[in-house]
Amino acid sequence: xxxxxxxxxxxxxxxxxxxxxxxxxxxxxxVNMYSQRHYDVxxxxxxxxxxxxxxxxxxxxxxxxxxxxxxxxxxxxxPADLFITVDVGKLWQASDMDxxxxxNDDSLTxxxxxxxxxxxxxxxxxxxxxxxxxxxxxRVKESDLSTYEDLANQKWKGRLLVRSSSxxxxxxxxxxxxxxxxxxxxxxxxxxxxxxxxxxxxxxxRDQVKAIAAGQGDVAIxxxxxxxxxxxxxxxxxxxxxxxxxxxxxxxxxxxxxxxINVSGVALAKNAPNKSNAVKLIEYLTSDEAQDIxxxxxxxxxxxxxxxxxxxxxxxxxxxxxxxxLNMLGIRRNDAIRIFDAGGWK
Ligand code: FE
Numbered sequence: 105x106x107x108x109x110x111x112x113x114x115x116x117x118x119x120x121x122x123x124x125x126x127x128x129x130x131x132x133x134x135v136n137m138y139s140q141r142h143y144d145v146x147x148x149x150x151x152x153x154x155x156x157x158x159x160x161x162x163x164x165x166x167x168x169x170x171x172x173x174x175x176x177x178x179x180x181x182x183p184a185d186l187f188i189t190v191d192v193g194k195l196w197q198a199s200d201m202d203x204x205x206x207x208n209d210d211s212l213t214x215x216x217x218x219x220x221x222x223x224x225x226x227x228x229x230x231x232x233x234x235x236x237x238x239x240x241x242x243r244v245k246e247s248d249l250s251t252y253e254d255l256a257n258q259k260w261k262g263r264l265l266v267r268s269s270s271x272x273x274x275x276x277x278x279x280x281x282x283x284x285x286x287x288x289x290x291x292x293x294x295x296x297x298x299x300x301x302x303x304x305x306x307x308x309x310r311d312q313v314k315a316i317a318a319g320q321g322d323v324a325i326x327x328x329x330x331x332x333x334x335x336x337x338x339x340x341x342x343x344x345x346x347x348x349x350x351x352x353x354x355x356x357x358x359x360x361x362x363x364x365i366n367v368s369g370v371a372l373a374k375n376a377p378n379k380s381n382a383v384k385l386i387e388y389l390t391s392d393e394a395q396d397i398x399x400x401x402x403x404x405x406x407x408x409x410x411x412x413x414x415x416x417x418x419x420x421x422x423x424x425x426x427x428x429x430l431n432m433l434g435i436r437r438n439d440a441i442r443i444f445d446a447g448g449w450k
Contacts, residue, residue, distance in 0.1 A: 145401035168194035196434025231404035256296035265321035269444035278440035294447035332403025362424035
């Protein structure tokens, strides 16, 4: 078989049209991720996902309140496919504001620890972390510590370090206290804890650990993974700060409820325009491969029991988790904020 000149021209024209159609934006596979997460590992995960699937992840990063407001303003035309947060309370809030849709596919949570799964079916847990105590190796004995409640004890006067009450990690912890202890007991606790502060709240979790190293306080409330990040830092000051403290999981004794945990989770936006791509990204982020990348880069805990923590984290041992329904971290949020304000926690 052979072509004459005019056939060849037609063939080239068809080929050119075909290439044009393929490179058209409409056929580009994308997923739009609204993200409250703020860790270097996230881009690594999205690049890895794109390599595997050809689906490009567009990330819009901001704090959770800004992203919720944005989704609300955009309404039905929102380009958001996924909303990922570092605080399950914000996922509950988004679901409460009708900004999410249920994932309606139980295979998405297969292999995930039962107690971390949303009973309402809106969000899928991606990692979890505990808000723990760390203490000065020089000035505190492990046996001095026991529970969150004990931080109200006068023996801690002028010794406690913690960031501001506007931070969602603290708001989630306070929500868990309201849910577990009731409002009155939590208000009394807050008033006492504020009177034990070593200084007015400032800085992030890492700064509290550095303040212990600098002798400005003795005990700090921080998220567990920041200790892993400090110890593995390339900055000597951070490594030294990490080495100056030890990790303590509160409320572990028999009859105690366990340490407060929070979930970094992901949910489908109500009108997700690229829903099938979004589901694929959820599947990737909860895959064994991605879970392994998380634990070894951010020192968070995997939501799958078969994925072991990083060696640094493993050294702290296992701990009992507060079994509270994680949606309570959102449901009791307004009470938590009111208690912070009434207690003068800046
Ligand atoms: Fe964080």
